[in-house]
Amino acid sequence: MLQSSNSSQQITIVEGFTEYILKEKGSSFVGQVFPITTAKEAKDILTEVKKKRFDATHHCYAYKCANGDTKFSDDGEPSGTAGIRLLNAITHFNLTNVLVIVIRYFGGTKLGVGPLGKAYYLTATETLEQSKKVIKYPAQKVTLTFSFEAVNAVYKLLTELEIKITGTNYSENISLSVIIKVKILEKIKETLVAITSGKIEFAVEPEIIFI
Secondary structure, three states, rough: OEOOOOOOEEEEEEEEEEEEEEOOEEEEEEEEEEEEOOOHHHHHHHHHHHHHOOOOEEEEEEEEEEOOEEEEEEEOOOOOOOOHHHHHHHHOOOOOOOEEEEEOOOOOOOOOOOOOOHHHHHHHHHHHHHHHEEEOOOOEEEEEOOOHHHHHHHHHHHOOOOEEEEEEOOOOEEEEEEEEEEHHHHHHHHHHHHHHOOEEEOOOOOEEEEE
């Protein structure tokens, strides 16, 4: 889950796949929610859904990514009745990194613009309501390089703060790859400098990830 480095806000995402079906005057509206991280993932999922649901009348969708990519489609429905309603549902729950698809099987009775838009919005909101939601916090990848004599103090601090170590390298010094939340990064820097008497180097990657 990547975002530009000017982001410092937490995000709310969905975990796992969720499906909900709404019946309205013979038509079936199948709502599906998928967690994504990029527009490409959204497009790939949509392609697969269209293959599996090839007999559906419409495959309307909306997605929103943490990097700012957002898109929606009415897929042949009257303008403003579907895609934007799905995006509004995503906004209602303040979600990101999410794809909402509503698949319609036409039942022979036209609903009219107002009821049609309501059906799409209700399907999307009900599907999102049932989805598991998780808050993620902005973080950065950091490489810490220090001498062997500081290893116990550094490991002790990282363990106490439950900071994840993603890689280690032992040569003349020790290099640890870690992931640190943005909001505590500067404080941890100060603490590590103090406990190692300044004998530690930090290499912070600019990209923001979410954990």
